[in-house]
Structure formats: C-alpha cells, structure tokens
Amino acid sequence: MGTSLQPTDLMSPGRNLEGYVQAVSAIPVLSAEEERALADRLYHEQDLESARLLVMSHLRFVVHIAKSYSGYGLSQADLIQEGNVGLMKAVKRFNPTVGVRLVSFAVHWIKAEMHEFILRNWRIVKVATTKAQRKMFFNLRSAKKRLAWLTSAEVDAVAEDLGVEPRVVREMEGRLSSQDTPFDHGVDDDDDQAFKAPAYYLEDKRSDPARLLEDAQWDETSSQRLRQAIGNLDERSQNILAQRWLQEEKATLHQLAAQYQVSAERIRQLEKNAMKKVRAVLEA
Missing domain, CATH: 1.10.10.10 (Winged helix-like DNA-binding domain superfamily/Winged helix DNA-binding domain)
Structure with missing residues (x-):
C-alpha cells in the first residue's frame, strides 16, 4: 500500500488535478480483512497510521463522487478537497464493530461536505438555507432532465415523490433558474448593455x-x-x-x-x- 503521496497532499489536489486523480487511482483498494484490521487498530488503539491508510485507500472514491457534481460549474479540485474533509471525518467516527464497510459509512460524510460547499458557493444569493430546502435543492436538480420548466404534471410528480407541496417545488425551481447579476456593468459591456446593470436603476438618489x-x-x-x-x-x-x-x-x-x-x-x-x-x- 505504499504511495508517493504525503499526508498534507490529502487535503487538496492542487493545480495538477489529472496527476492527483492518477495518483489516488494507483493506491490499492483494501480487502475487507485489511480494512477491518486497520479500523480495529484505529478504533481501539487510536493508531494514526491506520487512519492515514484508511483515508488514502478511499481517496479514489471521493474523486468518483465529485464527478457526479460536475454540473454545478464549480471546481472539481475544490469539490474533492471538501470531500476529503468529509472522508477524514468519517474515518474518525467509523466503528468497525457495526459490520459495514467504510465506503458505505463514509458516503454520507463526503456528500455532506460537498453539499455544504455547493450551497455556499453556487450562488451569491443563497438558494437553500433550511434543511428541507437543501434536500429539495439537490433532489430537484436530479429530477430535472432538461432545461425547460417543469410541466404541471411533472411538478405534481416531483412534489409527491419528495413529500412536499407543489408550490414548494415551483419556488425552488425558480431559485434554480435565476442568475446572479453584477451590480456594476462589466468593463467590456457596450452602451446598449451597460444601462441594464442594477447600478443604474437602483441608484440611491x-x-x-x-x-x-x-x-x-x-x-x-x-x-x-x-x-x-x-x-x-x-x-x-x-x-x-x-x-x-x-x-x-x-x-x-x-x-x-x-x-x-x-x-x-x-x-x-x-x-x-x-x-x-x-x-x-x-x-x-
């Protein structure tokens, strides 16, 4: 299980994302027996080397999850970095006596960190603040298969599937479809576009x-x-x-x-x- 990656490299892929992905893909996957032995030493003896090996062997899994969130227009390196934080939290809390593999336990922590990062950075104006809104945000993003607005039938189907009122689906769809607008016009905007900037019609007289x-x-x-x-x-x-x-x-x-x-x-x-x-x- 030897590798050239250092512990400090686990936090972020850095600028060379392709090289990072190749490196973590080369780390051997632990067998169930190897994972259980490392997890036991960490859980019962607080062995930090076992924790490092558990994290290293699951970095490829974080990369895989990060790719599923590529549609948000955010940096893959940043998503992987946040996912790695979630992975380390999962390793710290993993109890091998429960009888599940680490990958099944860690997926919740990895996605939670990625979700938090997406919600903080996807828009200047926050589209989801409560727990229910966050669930709606990611479920509705997954439910929409095209760029057009949902039909009434589709809204009803999504609402029934998520257990919410149709108006809640419509409200979140509107938030997802909105765009951030800069207050001042861009330096490259011509006169026909510059007047549309809020700085012109929201001026405080x-x-x-x-x-x-x-x-x-x-x-x-x-x-x-x-x-x-x-x-x-x-x-x-x-x-x-x-x-x-x-x-x-x-x-x-x-x-x-x-x-x-x-x-x-x-x-x-x-x-x-x-x-x-x-x-x-x-x-x-």
Missing part, C-alpha cells in the same frame, strides 16, 4: 450631492418664508397658530376660546384665516 444641496437650500428658504408669513400676522393669530400647530401639546379650540373669551367657532375662523394668509405667502 438620497446620496446625490447636488440633490442634497438643493434640498437643504429649499428647506432653508421655506423656513425663512414661513417665519416671514407668520411674522406678518397679528399677535393673536400668531399665538393661535403656535398653540394649535407648533407646540408638542396642542391646545384645543375650547381652550383657546376660554383664553380669549370668544366662542370656539370664532377661534376656528381666526385659525382658518391665518392659515390662508400663511399659505398665500408660501405659494407666491
């Missing part, structure tokens, strides 16, 4: 310096005209507007009526006339 200056000047001008308009009123009208509109605890018509010893209707008329004069100045 509130941060425009010209607009901020214009708004500030408008607010200042409006405040000055409002002070001027109120200043042109008689003292009683100014006080009525102040108590009715400019104080935190606004006075009622009846309170002002008692203060000026007139009817509430008269206070309402004075307020209305004062507001009309102020509005005329502001709109001029």
Whole structure:
C-alpha cells in the first residue's frame, strides 16, 4: 500500500488535478480483512497510521463522487478537497464493530461536505438555507432532465415523490433558474448593455450631492418664508397658530376660546384665516 503521496497532499489536489486523480487511482483498494484490521487498530488503539491508510485507500472514491457534481460549474479540485474533509471525518467516527464497510459509512460524510460547499458557493444569493430546502435543492436538480420548466404534471410528480407541496417545488425551481447579476456593468459591456446593470436603476438618489444641496437650500428658504408669513400676522393669530400647530401639546379650540373669551367657532375662523394668509405667502 505504499504511495508517493504525503499526508498534507490529502487535503487538496492542487493545480495538477489529472496527476492527483492518477495518483489516488494507483493506491490499492483494501480487502475487507485489511480494512477491518486497520479500523480495529484505529478504533481501539487510536493508531494514526491506520487512519492515514484508511483515508488514502478511499481517496479514489471521493474523486468518483465529485464527478457526479460536475454540473454545478464549480471546481472539481475544490469539490474533492471538501470531500476529503468529509472522508477524514468519517474515518474518525467509523466503528468497525457495526459490520459495514467504510465506503458505505463514509458516503454520507463526503456528500455532506460537498453539499455544504455547493450551497455556499453556487450562488451569491443563497438558494437553500433550511434543511428541507437543501434536500429539495439537490433532489430537484436530479429530477430535472432538461432545461425547460417543469410541466404541471411533472411538478405534481416531483412534489409527491419528495413529500412536499407543489408550490414548494415551483419556488425552488425558480431559485434554480435565476442568475446572479453584477451590480456594476462589466468593463467590456457596450452602451446598449451597460444601462441594464442594477447600478443604474437602483441608484440611491438620497446620496446625490447636488440633490442634497438643493434640498437643504429649499428647506432653508421655506423656513425663512414661513417665519416671514407668520411674522406678518397679528399677535393673536400668531399665538393661535403656535398653540394649535407648533407646540408638542396642542391646545384645543375650547381652550383657546376660554383664553380669549370668544366662542370656539370664532377661534376656528381666526385659525382658518391665518392659515390662508400663511399659505398665500408660501405659494407666491
């Protein structure tokens, strides 16, 4: 079972993926008796050399699984690296007394690490976050045999097979069919394509310096005209507007009526006339 691979090489295939695949394919496959002997030494004696040999002899299996996920557009080397992490976790937890081969036990750990990597890197916007959504993601990817959208019958069939509502299948299909869009246009985009970038139609106008200056000047001008308009009123009208509109605890018509010893209707008329004069100045 000798090999030129070093323990540090197990984590990643590096740049020479083809050479890595050839190297791990040359490692002999363990017989059931050899695997059991190594697993027993690791389980009962914590023998690290046995763990290394178990991992080495199953690297080809990780490569095989990684090839089944080639349709996600992610690096095979990265998938193999993540799968190797899962393999080492499986070897660490493998109990030879259960009576199953390591390859049957390790497949869950290898795929779990690959799935996590795919979900982290396949899209900028995460398509699946909960356990149920993750299961739906990989099952639906496997169920779709063509690029077209699923028909109603196909949606119902997939939903029944996975034990979910048809709307859940439709929702995940929409996520799978979506694409990430860069916020800014690419350097090679021409003028006919550049305007489609979100940076053009999602612009935050509130941060425009010209607009901020214009708004500030408008607010200042409006405040000055409002002070001027109120200043042109008689003292009683100014006080009525102040108590009715400019104080935190606004006075009622009846309170002002008692203060000026007139009817509430008269206070309402004075307020209305004062507001009309102020509005005329502001709109001029």
